[in-house]
Amino acid sequence: MKSKKLFFTLFVAVFMAAALLFLFVGNVANVYASQTQETINWNMKDVWQNKTSRDVPAFATYDAMIECAPRAGFTALGFYDYEYPELLTGDVYEGSKVVNNSYYAFYDEYKELMELMKQSPTGVTVRNFKKGLTEYVERRGRSVTFTSVMSKGTADLTQCIFAFAAQKPVVMFLDGFRYVMHHEEVANRDTITYYTEEDVKHAVLVYGHILFTYDYTTRREYYLVNSGYRGNVKMPIDSFLDVDDAYIIDIT
Numbered sequence: 001m002k003s004k005k006l007f008f009t010l011f012v013a014v015f016m017a018a019a020l021l022f023l024f025v026g027n028v029a030n031v032y033a034s035q036t037q038e039t040i041n042w043n044m045k046d047v048w049q050n051k052t053s054r055d056v057p058a059f060a061t062y063d064a065m066i067e068c069a070p071r072a073g074f075t076a077l078g079f080y081d082y083e084y085p086e087l088l089t090g091d092v093y094e095g096s097k098v099v100n101n102s103y104y105a106f107y108d109e110y111k112e113l114m115e116l117m118k119q120s121p122t123g124v125t126v127r128n129f130k131k132g133l134t135e136y137v138e139r140r141g142r143s144v145t146f147t148s149v150m151s152k153g154t155a156d157l158t159q160c161i162f163a164f165a166a167q168k169p170v171v172m173f174l175d176g177f178r179y180v181m182h183h184e185e186v187a188n189r190d191t192i193t194y195y196t197e198e199d200v201k202h203a204v205l206v207y208g209h210i211l212f213t214y215d216y217t218t219r220r221e222y223y224l225v226n227s228g229y230r231g232n233v234k235m236p237i238d239s240f241l242d243v244d245d246a247y248i249i250d251i252t
Helices: 004-020 063-079 104-115 126-139 157-165
Strands: 034-041 044-050 144-149 170-185 189-214 216-226 233-235 243-251
Touching: 004 157, 034 216, 063 104, 063 126, 063 170, 063 189, 063 216, 063 243, 126 144, 126 170, 126 243, 157 170, 157 189, 157 243, 170 216, 189 233, 189 243
Parallel strands: none
Antiparallel strands: 034 189, 044 189, 144 243, 170 189, 170 233, 170 243, 189 216, 216 233
């Protein structure tokens, strides 16, 4: 009888720990990563792009993704610093061109944001992401609103495109994704190298959308994102993309 009770207690403890871990963004446990390559031969290629008029700063570090949520939030601050320079000390843009892609240049403010988001060894919850970014912005006399773009279990592409056109980035909380490591065009041939992450909590800031159509029939569609650890990349909108939650970030 005691062994059965002990087994049940252990089972409940493991279940609760797993459920708690699921709430966090930035958990690097259970990561399955793979690299694949695709070649597309074409006679005609059409490219359609919709993005913010300026790129987001490529704030990133090449370490574990555990700090991805603060980096996504900090990238949003860098983007809006163009309009509201009180958000960060120092210059992020010169005109509409990013001149500072190092979040180390703003490390004290980055550390402040991490603390406000309650960064932990398992990451940051979506709730704390929103609360932390809100408090940071309000300390500087500004306000922020979060508008969900979720529909039918994923981010609604049309709402995202309208947001980009309105110069507003979108934060996405992911449970699996791919990004393009390399995209090369040579003599009517596109070679695309993908890196896939499955079963990993991650957050990215999305600032655009691009669609490639080959010979009117083959389509490859991507979000333009700050990956948080590989800089600004293309993220395929495909079966690997698993969006848990997504919000337009509007700082005024």
